[in-house]
Amino acid sequence: MTSRRIPLVAGNWKMNFDHLEATYFVQQLAWKLRDARFDYKRCEVALMPSFTSLRSVQVLVESDKLRIRYGAQAVSVTSQGAFTGDVSADMIAHLGCSYVIVGHSERRKYHPEDDANIVDQVRAVLAAGMQPILCVGESYEERRKGIELDFAVGQVHDVTRDLSDEEASRLIVAYEPVWAIGTGMVATPQSAQDAAKAIRDDLTATFSTTVGDTVRILYGGSVSSKNAVELIGEPDVDGFLIGGAALKVDELTKICRLTLEATA
Numbered sequence: 123m124t125s126r127r128i129p130l131v132a133g134n135w136k137m138n139f140d141h142l143e144a145t146y147f148v149q150q151l152a153w154k155l156r157d158a159r160f161d162y163k164r165c166e167v168a169l170m171p172s173f174t175s176l177r178s179v180q181v182l183v184e185s186d187k188l189r190i191r192y193g194a195q196a197v198s199v200t201s202q203g204a205f206t207g208d209v210s211a212d213m214i215a216h217l218g219c220s221y222v223i224v225g226h227s228e229r230r231k232y233h234p235e236d237d238a239n240i241v242d243q244v245r246a247v248l249a250a251g252m253q254p255i256l257c258v259g260e261s262y263e264e265r266r267k268g269i270e271l272d273f274a275v276g277q278v279h280d281v282t283r284d285l286s287d288e289e290a291s292r293l294i295v296a297y298e299p300v301w302a303i304g305t306g307m308v309a310t311p312q313s314a315q316d317a318a319k320a321i322r323d324d325l326t327a328t329f330s331t332t333v334g335d336t337v338r339i340l341y342g343g344s345v346s347s348k349n350a351v352e353l354i355g356e357p358d359v360d361g362f363l364i365g366g367a368a369l370k371v372d373e374l375t376k377i378c379r380l381t382l383e384a385t386a
């Protein structure tokens with residue numbers, strides 16, 4: 123990554139950990155990073171727990187003044203009303219969240235989340251003062267056809283093109299090829315870089331050089347301490363969205379430390 127952007131290591135816990143486990147994990151991570159004299163100013167660390175854990179994480183982070191950030195994994199497109207089971211962006215923002223994951227491939231697969239809905243989620247998150255982590259990435263089928271870059275760029279473009287420059291500059295994009303999620307098959311550093319660069323170039327063309335230079339583009343899909351250094355060495359890869367490895371505190375601590383060292 124280039125030194126202009128601060129790297130972000132974000133753990134997506136998916137549907138794991140109740141609020142007691144979440145609290146214990148955050149404490150352990152904070153201790154381990156403190157022992158390592160981790161410099162949060164040069165590398166952001168964030169966790170995305172379930173809705174049911176957000177309040178517990180907030181209380182811990184605020185009472186102990188921890189530097190770990192946190193966010194939600196999805197959001198309603200409406201602000202309030204008769205939408206049983208939904209959670210609004212304002213509700214999430216009022217819990218001190220910095221981020222909301224939008225359009226994760228598991229949400230696109232198991233819930234009726236199409237592009238129009240994802241546009242509205244992005245807008246809701248931005249309007250509530252948080253940053254959307256917009257997930258895109260091709261399936262094995264698109265990769266087999268050799269259209270993976272167009273596919274990922276198209277997913278970002280279609281969802282973001284009507285934003286203002288100011289809104290677009292607050293986006294975070296996570297390039298997560300679907301075939302790499304939870305499979306142990308990580309993208310090569312070169313293909314992660316190719317996708318990140320193609321997405322960045324499109325943001326620059328659609329908005330401005332400033333937006334292109336500002337937006338952080340994360341890689342996600344089987345990230346571990348074994349592949350993180352090579353991936354973060356690519357100029358357009360600005361951090362990670364991590365699933366399985368973010369459920370193990372020693373492994374996540376290691377990825378945070380390696381990312382910081384590699385971008386120092």
Ligand code: 13P
Nearest residue numbers: 134303304343344365366
């Ligand atoms: P894994 O790191 O388990 O492959 O999951 C990636 C992911 O989906 C993060 O959002």
